[in-house]
Every structure is written in structure tokens, then in C-alpha cells.
Amino acid sequence: MSSPVQRHPLRAPDSGDLRDLVPLALRPRAAEVLREVVDAYLRSGEPVGSHVIAEHAAGHMSAATARVVLSELADQGLLSQPHTSAGRVPTERGLRVYVSALMRARPPSPRARGEIDAVLRGAGPLPNDIVRAASEHLAERCELAALARRPRVDALRIEGLRLVAIGGGRVLAVAIFTDAVVRHRVLESDASPAELERVQNLFAETLAGLTVAEARERLHGECEAGLDARTRALGEQALPEADPPDEAVYVCGRTHIVDRAPSPEQLGDMLRVLDDKRRLRDLLDALVAADGVQVLLGDDAAAHGLRVCSVVAAPYFVGASPGGTVGIVGPLRMEYARVIPLVTYTARAISGILRGADAA
Numbered sequence: 001m002s003s004p005v006q007r008h009p010l011r012a013p014d015s016g017d018l019r020d021l022v023p024l025a026l027r028p029r030a031a032e033v034l035r036e037v038v039d040a041y042l043r044s045g046e047p048v049g050s051h052v053i054a055e056h057a058a059g060h061m062s063a064a065t066a067r068v069v070l071s072e073l074a075d076q077g078l079l080s081q082p083h084t085s086a087g088r089v090p091t092e093r094g095l096r097v098y099v100s101a102l103m104r105a106r107p108p109s110p111r112a113r114g115e116i117d118a119v120l121r122g123a124g125p126l127p128n129d130i131v132r133a134a135s136e137h138l139a140e141r142c143e144l145a146a147l148a149r150r151p152r153v154d155a156l157r158i159e160g161l162r163l164v165a166i167g168g169g170r171v172l173a174v175a176i177f178t179d180a181v182v183r184h185r186v187l188e189s190d191a192s193p194a195e196l197e198r199v200q201n202l203f204a205e206t207l208a209g210l211t212v213a214e215a216r217e218r219l220h221g222e223c224e225a226g227l228d229a230r231t232r233a234l235g236e237q238a239l240p241e242a243d244p245p246d247e248a249v250y251v252c253g254r255t256h257i258v259d260r261a262p263s264p265e266q267l268g269d270m271l272r273v274l275d276d277k278r279r280l281r282d283l284l285d286a287l288v289a290a291d292g293v294q295v296l297l298g299d300d301a302a303a304h305g306l307r308v309c310s311v312v313a314a315p316y317f318v319g320a321s322p323g324g325t326v327g328i329v330g331p332l333r334m335e336y337a338r339v340i341p342l343v344t345y346t347a348r349a350i351s352g353i354l355r356g357a358d359a360a
Contacts, residue, residue: 050070
């Protein structure tokens with residue numbers, strides 16, 4: 001069972017007092033310095049010294065003042081110093097404060113949004129192809145590995161069902177869903193032709209237009225209301241089961257991880273994570289009910305077996321129902337201010353196309 005997902009509200013202050021958004025001991029000047037350190041570190045990967053802060057901080061700040069503030073931030077566990085003579089780097093806690101409260105998001109430009117929309121609309125009418133195209137484009141834009149959960153079975157809306165006896169006490173069940181999605185499975189059943197027809201009629205007259213999850217609930221309710229047990233059981237059997245992990249998750253952009261991994265050891269760990277489709281499916285399913293984009297850093301990602309990774313993910317919808325999740329996986333050092341808005345827009349674009357609307 002997946003560990004509970006810890007939520008991280010992602011908002012960046014426009015201006016003014018930051019005291020309500022960050023730890024009480026972190027005042028505006030310290031918040032500004034922390035933001036500058038994280039921004040510089042995420043760009044360069046190098047420890048950030050007081051002279052850099054003095055040059056980039058808003059208003060006047062001497063190097064001596066910057067050193068005092070850097071020391072205060074380190075005392076609060078928001079920065080660390082790799083070497084005595086080196087500058088500072090953000091800790092996991094510092095990154096979390098940055099992402100939650102200090103980050104200045106950089107939304108995709110109109111041109112970038114247009115490219116995302118064009119890629120998704122050019123993928124064809126099938127939801128699976130749209131989601132795959134989204135993950136491929138997201139990996140290319142972010143230059144990191146991208147994950148996408150194809151539309152979950154429970155979110156698909158039923159159009160109809162065909163049951164065909166194929167001999168040997170077996171029945172071929174072909175479930176047809178809106179958007180031209182088809183799933184089939186072979187059932188062990190000795191049902192008569194009349195019973196097969198009764199189940200098909202049940203789908204056509206009662207279950208058409210419902211999601212798979214809603215259909216399961218309806219079948220249970222109809223059983224209690226007088227639906228015979230054999231019809232109910234065969235109807236439940238005909239509904240498709242959860243996707244196998246290898247089919248449920250798209251992983252794109254593995255080669256970007258080779259360039260971004262901090263060390264050979266972490267590269268190996270990250271590639272092993274990306275090969276574990278079951279773990280990735282469980283993670284994306286845990287995030288599908290999230291309220292908007294979510295970020296898993298450090299211990300949060302480790303709770304899902306992603307020890308050396310950072311995850312930025314957002315759910316998309318099939319109609320009004322959560323359909324799946326799309327996201328980015330990379331090292332802790334990634335450009336969150338650019339990646340988070342791209343993931344957010346891509347998820348909205350998928351939702352918009354799947355309901356015939358725009359992402360904005």
C-alpha cells in the first residue's frame with residue numbers, strides 16, 4: 001500500500017511581508033536571502049557565497065550583512081555549508097520553504113503553451129495517445145524524465161459491452177468506452193445465450209454513460225434491489241480490471257537523467273526507480289486525488305521508494321473524474337520555478353482536450 005502523500009501548497013508571494021508564509025523566525029530580509037541562495041544554487045549547482053547575495057539582493061546589502069543572514073539561515077536548518085571555506089547550499093527543509101512560499105514561478109510563455117496544445121491536439125483522439133504525447137513533450141521541455149499515468153480504468157465511461165461465447169466454458173467480454181477505448185478479457189463462465197444477452201442489455205440500458213467505478217457501485221445497488229446474482233456477477237466480471245503496471249505508466253526522457261544525476265551512484269538509483277513501473281503506478285495513483293500540483297522532496301519521495309528523486313506531479317481529468325497524473329522526476333536540484341508551471345499547464349491541457357475545452 002502506498003504511503004500517504006504529504007501535500008505542499010505551491011504559492012509564491014507577489015510582494016510585501018512574508019511572515020505568514022514562512023517560519024515565524026524567518027523575516028523578510030532572511031526570506032529574500034534564502035530565495036536568492038536557492039535560485040543561484042538551482043542554476044549553478046555550486047555553493048553560494050555572501051558576495052553573490054550582496055550583488056543580487058534587492059536594495060543594499062553588504063557582504064558582511066549577507067554572511068550574518070546566511071549564518072542565521074543555517075542555524076534554522078534551511079542552509080548547509082559543504083566545506084568550511086565554501087558558500088551555502090539549501091537543505092531539504094530550505095527547498096521545501098522555497099517551493100511552498102518563496103519561489104517566483106515562471107509560467108510558460110504563450111508560444112510554449114501553444115506548442116503544448118498543438119502537440120496534444122496532434123496526438124489523435126485516443127486519450128492514451130494524448131497522455132503519452134504529453135509526457136514526451138514534457139520530458140523534452142523540462143530536460144528531465146517525465147511520467148504519465150494513462151487514464152485509469154475506473155475513470156473510463158462505458159459505451160457498451162459485447163459478450164461472445166467462445167467454447168470451453170469461456171466468454172469473451174469486449175467493453176467499449178467513450179473516446180474509442182476498448183478493453184477485452186476472457187471470462188470463465190457457463191452462462192447461457194439468454195444470460196449473456198441480459199447482461200449486454202443491462203450495460204446498454206443502465207450502465208452506459210457511467211464510469212467503471214460508478215458501474216460497480218450501480219451493480220451492487222441493483223443486486224440489492226432485485227437484480228439476480230448471476231447477472232450481477234457476470235456484469236462485474238465483464239468490467240475491466242486495473243491496468244498492469246507495464247501498461248499503466250509511460251516513462252519518457254530517461255537519457256536526461258544521465259546528464260542531471262549528481263553522481264554515478266544516484267544515477268543508478270534513479271534509473272532503477274524509473275524501471276519499477278509498479279512503484280510508479282502506485283505513486284501516480286496516490287497523487288491522482290491531489291488538489292493541484294504536488295511536489296515530493298527528500299523524505300516525502302523516499303516514502304514512495306524514490307530515495308534520490310524529486311517529483312513534481314499534477315492530476316488531469318477525464319470529464320469530471322480524476323483520470324490520471326502527469327509529472328516530472330529528477331534530482332533535488334531542478335528548476336522548480338519553471339518545471340511546476342509546465343507540469344500544471346500540461347495537466348490542464350490534457351483535461352481540456354479530454355473534455356473538449358481549452359486548458360486556460
